[in-house]
Amino acid sequence: MVKRKVELDTIQSVYSALSHRLLGSGDDFFHGNEKNVDFLLDLVTRTVEKGESNSLLILGPHGVGRTALVKKVLKEASKQKSWVENAVIVELNGFIAIDDKIALKEITRQLNLENVVGNKVFGSFADHFSFLLASLKSGDKDSKPIIFVLEEFDTFCNHKNQSLLYNLFDIAQSRAVPICVIGVSCQIDVTELLEKRVKSRFSHRHLNLMHFEEFDKYLEMFQAFLILEKSNNVSDFQVWNKMVEKTFQDPQIQNFLEDKLFIYDKSVSFMRQFLHSLLVCMLAQNEQKINLELFDAALQQSCASFSVQPLDNIIKDLSILEVCILIAVKHITEIYDHEPFNFEMVFHEYVKFRRRRLTNLTEERSVIFKCWENLIGLEMIIPKVSGEKCRSQQAEYILNVFHIPVTTLKKSVEKYPHCPTEVLQWLTSSTHNSASFS
Structure with missing residues (x-):
């Protein structure tokens, strides 16, 4: 045959x-992570069917599937009859809703309440927001459950007084209207950006997604x-x-x-x-x-x-000092078998190289620490933990991890324009040979 x-x-x-x-964007295809899918699906289902309010942050690096997870869950939930009849979904993106005024207009549009609001004048953001939610009431007792999805959640933390986040979390906590607030961000320590009054109303539920x-x-x-x-x-x-x-x-x-x-x-x-x-x-x-x-x-x-990797574009815009810090991180992770590291360890490794091989570079601690903070902001170095555990620690001693593959880093640094020969030699040296630079 x-x-x-x-x-x-x-x-x-x-x-x-x-x-x-x-x-495509990749947001319409999601595979695996059944545990996270079930957890988030249960959370939003309880909001719609039982009127429970809650809040949650989905955190992880770019491209890990945070938005795809949310869309997968909402698609699964939409198959339920109770969801189709009652649930209301509001999606906001922090890059578009750059202030609370724009956010309110977008919420009003997605809730189809333009005619209800009309020319009404409100005294404050809270009054306006409360009126919007009250307008969704169906009957005397029940209100339609709302699922708020806030993409780029960290940008909403920059809004004046964080009024939107405060009112969302406050309503979720008071259970006045059944809502579920889902924040999506690549900034793993985003809760540190929340004001104290906002943080106290957040449920502190997190879903952390990582690469394979x-x-x-x-x-x-x-x-x-x-x-x-x-x-x-x-x-x-x-x-x-x-x-x-x-x-x-x-x-x-x-x-x-x-x-x-x-x-x-x-x-x-x-x-x-x-x-x-x-x-x-x-x-x-x-x-x-x-x-x-x-x-x-x-x-x-x-x-x-991919000859021009995204990492290539980032590294070529770095200063040579920041490149050296990345190389120091690379050696530290190799020496200590990929264990977490802090600024002090990297600073010491950099100083050893600088004093022996490239004395024209600065050794000023404040300048190097500023470069260190910039690399953390670019997510090239990621704090191992976030939140309350970091509050009592000095920034120089907070443990971090390095997620960039060594081969990828080498290829990107080798493309760095006019990179000093000493830096390239330090980059390609093994952990054993790197000791000779000290």
Whole structure:
């Protein structure tokens, strides 16, 4: 019996079906993290069905799937009859709603209350906001539950007096109207930006999302991106899915992904770029199924398109002093086997290099600490913990972690314009050899 093959026209239809998933915003596709999905789904469901109010922050680095998680949960919740009949969703983005006045207008628009507000004059933000919520009451006793999703939550902390956040959290705490406030931010210590009165009304619930730590989860996500469903309108989608599953069971393919991709870049954005290149290579070479040669060709194409990495653009805008601090961090993490580190450890490592190899650099502590804060602001160095645990510590002794792969850092620094030879030598030296610089 001759095995059925995935014909070229099927590959074209597969590409059409998957191109949006791989090249779109990525917010409409979410896989894994079932525990977080269940937790958030339960939270919003209780708000709609039982009238419970609550607040939550979803934190994690860019591209980890924070917004995709929220959209996945809201999509699942919308299948419930009680949700369709009662729930109201308000989505605000801090980059658009740059002040409370704009935020109120957007809330009014999304709640379809423009005609209700009309030309009414309100004495304060709280009066206006309370009137909006009161307008949603259906009957004498019940109010429609509202789910507020605040993208770029940290930018709302810059609003005057944090009035919007105060009123949202205050209503959630008082249970006057059933609401659930979901904040989404990449700033893991964002609660430190909240005023005391606002923080006291926040529930202090967090969901922390991180990039893949285990290769098995990474491989599972890789396969999930290529799996088709009946709704994708591909006639031979089952044949395609079986071929994909068989491909990712191949030890050679698994070794390739682990050695060439997982170690290099764990981000979902690079994964999507690579898989799109893989489909393009299949079309270009008239291949009927995925093989190791296609993976290698896709990697070369992806690396060519990623020749200018986002990290390259960030590092080229840094000062040479900030680059040196990153290299010092790299050596510290290697010496102490990726254990957390603080500013004092990095400062000491930098001073040793500066005194021996590049004395024209500054050694002034305040200047170096300012560079250190800038790198933290760019999320190149991330505090290990946030919140109350950091309050009692001096900034110089707060523990941090370094999440940038060493190979990626090396490639980006090597592209730094007019980088001193001494710095490049320090970058490529091993932890053992780096001792010679001291």
